[in-house]
Structures are given as structure tokens and as C-alpha cells.
Amino acid sequence: MSSELLARYREAIEQTAEAEKALIDWRARLAIIEKEIELSGKAANTPSKSNTEQFIDDHRDKLEPDDIEFLSTTHHGGKETADYLAVSESTLKRMADDGTLEVRRIGAGHRRYCTVSVVRHLITGREDR
Numbered sequence: 462m463s464s465e466l467l468a469r470y471r472e473a474i475e476q477t478a479e480a481e482k483a484l485i486d487w488r489a490r491l492a493i494i495e496k497e498i499e500l501s502g503k504a505a506n507t508p509s510k511s512n513t514e515q516f517i518d519d520h521r522d523k524l525e526p527d528d529i530e531f532l533s534t535t536h537h538g539g540k541e542t543a544d545y546l547a548v549s550e551s552t553l554k555r556m557a558d559d560g561t562l563e564v565r566r567i568g569a570g571h572r573r574y575c576t577v578s579v580v581r582h583l584i585t586g587r588e589d590r
């Protein structure tokens with residue numbers, strides 16, 4: 462392969478990646494808006510669309526596409542959050558109990574974890590490495 466052809470190929474791959482990232486960003490924003498409409502007024506401590514979008518805008522350089530997709534909803538359950546953070550559910554509960562993660566308790570002892578606080582914790586961990 463000539464170097465010119467290789468450069469064109471690399472540029473095409475980079476443009477495709479940028480387009481895919483933009484698509485994920487817009488899908489996440491759409492999901493956030495839809496969820497906010499659905500939850501309108503159901504939970505007092507649910508972060509507003511503007512808070513989540515502001516978080517994405519403030520930390521875009523530190524976010525992976527998976528992070529933005531995770532932020533497409535305001536809260537996640539324990540199993541999904543534990544899988545996302547790659548920790549056990551008991552570790553996740555301890556993190557919520559000690560205030561590391563924001564949590565909303567729902568019926569029957571279930572917990573819903575605030576996605577912004579989960580991703581904020583993940584970003585802080587990446588910066589420490």
C-alpha cells in the first residue's frame with residue numbers, strides 16, 4: 462500500500478469514528494430528553510436534562526462513547542451499575558452507603574444509582590491512574 466493510500470484510509474477511518482461518536486452523542490441526548498419527559502416530576506432528586514447535558518459538555522474530553530450511552534438515562538439499577546463499574550453489587554452498596562455514589566431508594570429496598578455520580582466516580586478513577 463502506498464503511503465498516500467494509507468493516509469486516505471486512516472483519514473476515512475477517523476471521519477467514520479467522529480461521525481459514530483456524534484451519532485451516539487445525539488442518541489444519548491434524545492434518550493435523556495425522552496426520559497426527562499417520562500419522569501417529569503416523579504423524583505425530586507432526579508438530575509434535570511440540563512444538569513446531565515452540562516456534565517457531558519464539561520467532561521466530553523474525558524468521556525468514552527460507553528459513558529455517554531450510560532448517561533442516556535438518569536438512574537440505573539444495581540446490577541447494571543455494578544457491571545458498568547466492574548465491581549460487585551456489595552461494593553456498589555458500600556459506595557452508596559459511604560456517599561461515594563448518589564443513590565435513590567425505591568420500594569422493597571431496591572436502589573437506583575444516579576448515572577452522573579457513577580460516571581463522575583469513573584472519570585475520577587481514570588484521572589488517578
